[in-house]
Amino acid sequence: MNKQMTMKVFFVLSFLVLAGTANVKGQYAISGIVRDAAELPLAGANVFIKGQFDGAATDAEGRFQFETALNGEQVLVATFLGYEMQEKRITIDQALTQANFELRVTPGKIGDVIITAGLFEAGDQKKSITLNPLDIVTTPSAEGDIYGALMALPGTAVVGEDGRLFVRGGDGYESKTFVDGLLSKKPYSSSMPDLPSRGRFSPFLFTGTTFSTGGYSAEYGQALSSALILNTNSFPEKTQTELSFLSVGQGINQTFRDSNSSLSVGANYFNLGPYYRLVPQKNEINLPPRELALTMSARQLLKNQHMVKVFSTFSRSQFGLDFPNTTRPGTMAKLSIDNRNSYTNVTHSGELKSGWFIKSGMALTVDDNRLDLQYFKVDELNQNLQGKISARKQLSGGLKLVMGIEETLNRFRQDYYETETGFSNQSQFHDLGSALFSEMEWQPLGRVATRVGLRGEHSSLLDKSQWALRLSAAYKLSAYGQVSAAYGNFYQTPEEPLLRFTSRLDFEQANHYILNYQWERNNRVVRLETYLKDYSSLVVYNKEEFWNPEYYNNSGSGYSKGFELFYRDQQSIRFLDFWVSYSYLESERKYRDYPEKATPPFAPTHSFSFVGKYWLNAITTQLGLSTTIASGRPYHNPNKAGFMNSFTPNYSNVSINCSHLRTIWGKSTIIYFSVSNVLGRQNVFGHRYADQPDSNGVYQGYPVTPEASRFYLAGIFVTI
Known part of the structure; x- marks a missing residue:
């Protein structure tokens, strides 16, 4: 049975099995307010029915409301960090049940100490630095992409021709994505040269996000940055x-939802053909981007509050264009891509x-990527299966x-074929990666928290083993401020495009040193962080004989070394939420085909971002604006002496959006519109040059720029 048929059967069976449990019962509403002893509202408090998953978090005014299928006598629980938990017995026998709480500060505590070095956490108690789904969708420059929104945080660099996360001078392959603790091997969409990829996952699929720019837990490995x-x-x-009608x-x-189970199934179809007819692109598009994406998410609550979660996605995308041919200057080559990707967790x-x-x-990634570059074809199949257990x-x-263990089986195959000469080659390998980890967190005093972790990894392909030490600690200076520090060893197996030529390599390595200060009060947060990242054992090869x-x-x-500043304010101006981030970076490396140590093209020295969102209460509309400015990035010009001898102009982008909430025919509706790069600045990401000089000894080249100056997106979202 082929992969496509397997996926169809999986979705159908999952729907039939789980939909049978989704017997929708009558719903009852529970609402109220959570305050402290001074009768001030507690925003972000958790309120839920004891022993169940029905509940909600309070808003900025301390209010909560949620629905449940349960009735009769129940116990309602309210919790908030630094306060004593409170239980209240209620009787649910009417359409709306009211319950209010007054929480008391935990004796002898000034608030929990949370290690923040290198971490941006999205949890109920850390809302000032949370990027929740609404934050991501309403960040204008993100265009609804999780990774695009993270680029408005310190430590990241906007690499407009790529789209992946480039963190603190690290390459894109050094950042990894984990879903519910398990690896997603191919979290980005496949893309053409000089065109950015996007994240495969919708931000609305996730409630929690932790973005680590370094020094992360021993539970996670195989990521240098x-x-x-x-x-x-x-x-x-x-x-x-939920229905969505977009311009693309x-x-x-x-x-479906009942008290013990739920099932969500979704389908999205994108076709940019009509859009490209209205907004011309730089290159000739012979096959406009189109994609079919399917999603399934199921939950089953078992006895004793055990839970089983199933999350699965499948997508197929196609795209084709005419691209400048650097091997034959002055000509165009027809490029096309056909990608099939599935992820099950x-x-x-x-x-x-x-x-x-x-x-x-367990998590399984299957990615089948077929590139037709006119003069040669490349078919790549990557299968990654990971199993993990932790306690x-x-x-x-x-x-x-x-503590825990994990096993990861990674299979890779590439078929290469030259259309003119008939030359073909197949490269394939598999690697069984084994890992075990143990981590201890200790809070010996009310103001001090420490974490010590150890992770061991082994690669069957490399026949190598490594041990990684992770250390971090935090000290609470006051009720509002703290300092924290982190150190860690990080190892990563070389990329598949390198291992297809040889497996006689070792793990690549990076050591992180991080010092952080954070102050937080009244929905305002300030973060200052400095770091040093020391690389060793990076893979190098000869550019002229890359196949040898x-x-x-x-x-x-x-x-890589530098410092970062982040400030977010949701309090000073009513209805305004904004954050500002700045990053300073020095980075040099000798890796891959670099002839000498140099600053890589994905490491701008200065990066600045501003994101602001203002709520117009009278017309239930949110306006958003984001600005990103970065210093020029280095690139290599073969017509000049030296290596990485030129710089692009400074990068600048101003994007806006508007979200209007209203009720149409009794249904909740959002009308959305956004424009990226509204000023139409022609950003240059680098230059491409011919492989050989012309008769005058000059390498002909052209700048790498976006396909269009602006991108427009309009949509209507309806909830029934």
């Missing part, structure tokens, strides 16, 4: 249908009677222990 940790939604609030496509999502979690919280799961327990004396395994070794090295 950063880890993006996404947590899928728990139970949806209710059964509903349409989508539908159906959610299944997890089980629950607490044992012994007090251990166990989480286990966590809160011990006495403020001690928490986490004799020239491959791990003699490369490099460094």
Whole structure:
């Protein structure tokens, strides 16, 4: 059975099995307010029915409301960081049940100490630095992309011709994405040369986001620079249908929900053909981008509050254009791409009677990428299967222990074929990666928190093993400010395009040193962070004979260092939420085909971002503006002496959007419009040059620029 048929059968069976459990019952509403002893509202407090997943977080005014299918006598629980938990017995026997809470500060505490070095966490208690789904969608420059929104945070660089995350002078392959703790091997869409990719996942699929720019937990490995940790939604609030009508496509999502199970299935189709007819592109488009994406998410609550979660996506995308041919200057080559990608993630979690919280799961990525570059064809198949189990327990004396193991099987195959000569070649390998980790968190004093982790990794392909140490600590200076520090060893198996030539390589390595200060009060947060990242054992090879395994070794090295500033304010001006970030970066490395150590083209020295969102209450409309400015990036000009001897002009982008909420025919509706690069600045990302000089000894070249000066997006989102 081929992969496409397998995916169809999987979706159908999952729907038939799980939809049978989604018996929708009558819904009851529970609402109220959570305040402290001074009767001030507590924003971000959690309120839920004890022993169930029905609940909500309070808004800026301390108010909450949620629906439940339960009735009769229940126990309602309210929790907030730094305050004592409170339980209240209620009787649900009417359409709306009211319950208010007054929480008291935990005696002897000035608030929990949370290690923040290198981390941007999205949790209920850290809303001042949260990028929740609404933040991502309403960040104008992000265009609804998770990775695009993260580029408005410090530590990231806008690499407009690529689209992946480039963090603190690290290459795009050094950043990894994890969904519910498991690796997503191909989180980005496939793209053409000099055209940016996008994230494959919708931000509305996730409730929690942790973006680590360094020094992350020993639970995660195989990433030299950063880890993006996404947590899928728990139970949806209710059964509903969501429709989207965009200028570039349409989508539908159906959610079923009862007290113990839920199922969401969705389909989206995108076709930019009509858009390109209205907005001409730089290159001739012979096959406009089109994609069909399917999503399924299921939840089942078992006995003793154990839960099984299933998350699965499948997409097929196609795109073709005429692209300048650097091997034959002055001519164009017809390029096309046909990509099929699937990702399935299944997890089980629950607490044992012994007090251990166990989480286990498996994730499978299958990516089939077919490139037709007119003069040669490349077919790549990447299959990645990961299994993982972890255990966590809160011990006495403020001690928490986490330990686990994981196995990752990675298979890669590339078929290469030259149309003119008939030459063909196949490269394939598989690698079994084994890892174990243990981490201990200890809060010996009310103001101090420490974390010590150890991770061991082994690669069957490299026949190498490594141990990585992770250390971090935080000290609470006051009720509002703290300092934290982190150190860690990080190892990564070389990329597949390198391993197809030889496996006689070692792990690449980076050591992180991070110092952080954070101040937070009244929905305002200030973060200052400085870091040093030391690279070693980077893979190098000879550019002229890149196919020769004799020239491959791990003699490369490099460094990145800098400091960052982040400020977010949701309080000073009513209805205005904004943040500002600035990054200073020094980075050099010798790796891949670099003849000498140099600043790579993805490491601008200065980066600045501003994101602002203003709510017009009278007309239920939010206006958004984002600005990104970055210094020029280096590139190599073969017509000049030296290496990485030129710089692009400074990068600048101003984007705007508008979201209008209203009710149409009794249905909740959002009308959305955005324009990226509204000023039409012609940003230059670098230059491409011919492989050989012309008769005058000059390498002909052209600037790498966006396909169009602006991108327009309009949409209507309806909830039924």
